Amino acid sequence: MLWLLSWKNVWRNKLRSIIVIIAVMLGVFAGVFMLAFMNGMVEERIQTVIRTEISHIQIHQPGFLENNDFSLRINNIDSIIHLATQTGHVAAASKRIVISSMVASAETNSGIKIIGIIPDQESKITNIGEKITDGDYFRNQQKNNVVIGKKLAEKLKVGLGKKLIITIQDVSTNITSGAFRVGGIFDTDNDMYDESIIFVRFSDLSLLSGLDGTQAHEIAVILDKDENTDQVKAELRKSLSTLEVMDWMELSPEAGYLVSAMDQYTVIFMVIILLALCFGIINTMLMVVLERVREIGMLMAVGMSKIKVFYMIMLETVYLTMTGGTVGIAAGYFASKYLERVGIDLFFWKEVYASIGYSSLIYPKIDLQTIMIVSLMVIFTGLFSAIYPAFKALKLNPAEATRME
């Protein structure tokens, strides 16, 4: 009976109720959509970190990562690659020579990290090969080919086919240089990456630095699924106990923080929205109680218990909140699901996003679990905002009903 009575009461002042419902709807919609948007952004960034920049797991000599010390090399690199690829869930592994050095064009020079790779092996690990905007990814067989980022090309003022001088310290700590020709230019969504990393062939870099091809600095490992990272990392740590095995979260801590930070931000964001709604709802319901002082007094007089009066006002509040909340959640969910397919292209902010390492094409992502959590938060908001007005109603005196002003 109370259910129906409260529902009817909600529609006593249609305009006011509709305004509150719309406010809740918009707030919740914005919350859900924002959640999906941020989630999609983070997911995209994580995928970039894994697929473009880092891979799932990297193996180095202990201490190498601190300042890329050339002498901290892994010996018998191919047998270790073999061992790594034999481990369960490992899809592929590649070896890399990594040298911090200088690159110079006719115009200017720049400090960069030069990575020597075996292109066929590397394309199974990272997707730089798919990000080529000019030239190709070591498809021609010319020696001393270099693939550089677009940002660096702009900085060095070079284009395809232009010469670059790479200067490094070789095995015997002599300074040595080699002339390389730009064979490809890539463009990831991360300006910093594009500006600081260049790729050459493993064999070319071995030759220049005086290595014999059995040594390298880095092994990058890609897995079948992101979720298996911890397990594979543990196994590799056991089998390669003298080497340092790290996953992408450890290698790029900011990407790891990103996940938890974004989660926190979105929760805070949601809480702020709901808090704002809360005040609106409380205000409205206080008005409702105030307007109905005599009626509520009459209900108490004729025998409606205080608990029932309390529930009645609670229910009215929850109905208001849930009507708006349900529509808002549904709208947010379907909008996000739709945009997850087509994406939102914030092309006008492309530069801004790229400068912090993000793609401007965002695919909002939302799962049902998040929807459940949001729903619970909305229900909680409804209940919470109902308490005070319902309590006010409780305080009313049945004798009120008989008193004429």
Add this chain to the structure above:
Amino acid sequence: MNIIEIKGVTKIYDKNTIPVHALNGIDLTFQEGEFASIVGPSGSGKTTLLNILGGLDDATDGVVLIDGVDLTALSGAKKTTFRKNKIGFVFQSFNLIPVLTVQENIEFIMQLQGIAREDREKRTAELLEAIGLSDRKNSRPNKLSGGQQQRVAVARALASKPKFILADEPTANLDSKSAENLLDIMGKLNREENITFIFSTHDLRVMNKAKRIITIEDGKVISDVVKEEIHNLI
């Protein structure tokens, strides 16, 4: 047995700085089947008395026995239940729930009492018949005239089968024709269902429909007349 018995009831409102002595030692008893009116000038204490009889307000002093139960000893929740089952109320206005239909309003207290749907509907139909509003059972209260609304309020009060019905100036907002009509219906129900009515009024004509007239002034009963002759006529 007396269904209402009060002794030495006083009521002092002292919320404000000057205490108001609204009732000054009232002794009254009511028997089953009475049709009594309480009259007196404005501010004499009629509403205060009815509120105390109905358990809506507490007496400052004195004994209030309703159907043998000492009302002053009941807690808030018990008093609410007591009112629900034993006392019917008709107020001057704001009697009905505007979002419910006439039928739903009459059923309301029965629902609170947990009476089965069939029984509720049967009783409601009877009462609608008695107040002559069977054809309006699906109307909202705001579609009815003031007199019709008060008739519905009487039916609602009766529906829960209370021991007696208290009505504080039920006709105050009605024109004289509707007022008389309401009183006639109340009188009929009093005779047919033997239900006790106690109502307050300013209106002489309404007052004269009563079989017993209690006059109070300054919180004291100054006369209590039973019109036996009318009683005998019926």
